[in-house]
Amino acid sequence: MDTRLDLTTGDNVPQASGPTPAPASTTVRRTSTLDILFLIGLAIVAFIPRLILARQLDVVTDEVVYILGGKVYLPLITHANITSSQWVTFNYEHPPLAKILMGFSLAFNNILGHPLSELLAGRVPSILMGTLLVAAIYWLGRAPFGRTIALIAALSLAVSPWLVYFSALAYLDMTMTTFVTIAFLTLWHAIRRPWLFPIVALLVGLGAASKYTAVLVIPGIVLFTAYYYFLLRPTIPVEQRPALPWKWWLAAILIAPLAFFIVDPAIWLNPIGRLVHSFTFEWNHSANGHPTFIAGQYYTHVPHWSIIYIIFTKMSAFLTIPAALFVIVALVQLVRFHLRNIQMETEKAASDAYLVIWLLSVLGMFSVLNIVVGTHYHLPLAPSVAIAGVSGLAMIIGAITRLVSRQKATRTETVATRPAISKPAIIIPVVILALLAIGPHLLGLTTVYGAEGYTNEFFQNDEDTTMQVAYPAYREALQWLETSAPAKAKVGLIGSSLEGYSKDTSWFSYNTALDQRFQLQQIDVTAQDFTTKGDPSFHGYQYLVWPKHLVQRGYPLPANTSVMHTIMGGNTIYCYILKVNQ
Incomplete structure (x- = not known):
């Protein structure tokens, strides 16, 4: 199952385009420059629509709560007033990190003489976090998925109406989603550089300090780590096997709660008591339920399948359907790989398993949420679905391209007279892949006012009968x-x-x-x-x-x-x- 349409043989090693390849140092230098240019371009493409929408949108529901939280918490920190009752009386049900970031943004805006409105200043952290998310998917995703897959998936999310909308609001979810996404992307690199495991834990801790649901990514991180070291590692030649990084794992176990504690001043005086106080609210909220409209029905507690419906509705079908196909094919191939029924490189098996575990673990864990106030609850699933969707599209396009190539080959008289693969034969599939993965989201972003009303091709930008409309206007x-x-x-x-x-x-x-x-x-x-x-x-x-x-x-x-x-x-x-x- 080949999902890579890269013009490279690896992450940073271009294919030779002729009989005399360029010197390695020149090639690496050129590739590094290209990656940096792609990264800057992605950041710009992601930042601009988020800023435009943040300037355009009216106040939305809980924004006033979180912005006020930033106003309340930051002075308490700057005056070292950790004993204030405001830590446990105002919006105590959510941890404070994202709100503190809003407070810093408001403070800088005041220092600079109010170049931004207060509402826009409160939205700046989400804008920046949404931009960082897109950049990280490309930069950290090149190694496991290939440059082309990572770039197109990042571009698709850069113009996703769903992600742009929530990146333009002073909500907690984009900050949390960015932290846990970077954590999962860093996990792949931690396999080769074990000192990164504590960084993964740090990012999860910061995510949890933004919104508690970040902890739902932990099972997936643990599962892939266990899969790689205890199932995949034995298939690697002995001399190439990485050692078990016990000390780094222990450090990670300690750092995650420590990071959460450090950036959550609300719990410093009485960690257990105040966490119980906060969790009790969440528990009662979950037990009592919250009114939600989904799939044409009114619910107090949403069914577990609602996460699938939300993802399918708020992302292009050109991503969600290929993502499902990719997961099915990848699972079959992985089972056959472990049964020794097919030849597959260990690196490829690791990459497929990594993406499948990421997607399915987040899907499974977030499906346990029985209250979903809005679609933003399931934003952490979007990155893995986008990457799997682009991978699935690449798999389909690659299969069609190979079929066409074989049919052309049968019409040639001899193999010796068959012409070499031309550049258009490589570039055209990549262009088609980009159009299918990016085009629908870009069309929705540019044609649906406010972006929130976007739904996929099956629902034709009509949330009225499918999903609770979040924007009051x-x-x-x-x-x-x-x-x-x-x-x-x-x-x-x-x-x-x-x-x-x-x-x-x-x-x-x-x-x-x-x-x-x-x-x-x-x-x-x-x-x-x-x-x-x-x-x-x-x-x-x-x-x-x-x-x-x-x-x-x-x-x-x-x-x-x-x-x-x-x-x-x-x-x-x-x-x-x-x-x-x-």
């Missing part, structure tokens, strides 16, 4: 109303998180011009006492902005309203603008 709705509503019109914004926990960090503080243009009021229709203490007829309001996700979760549009306009991304409705009929 209050700002866009009010901007539309500016052209048709009278000054100081009273508008109800339907939701529960606009006011936040502070007047200085809320939807209203980040949209002051709109707040002055209209009479705005948050209305929480999800509150248990809304029907008794609220006003279900919305008397006194002229307009309502009603997010689509509330309709999906069982809060229909009021009977005494009429739809004036909808804010959409692709075929997905983000919110309704309603006129209240008095």
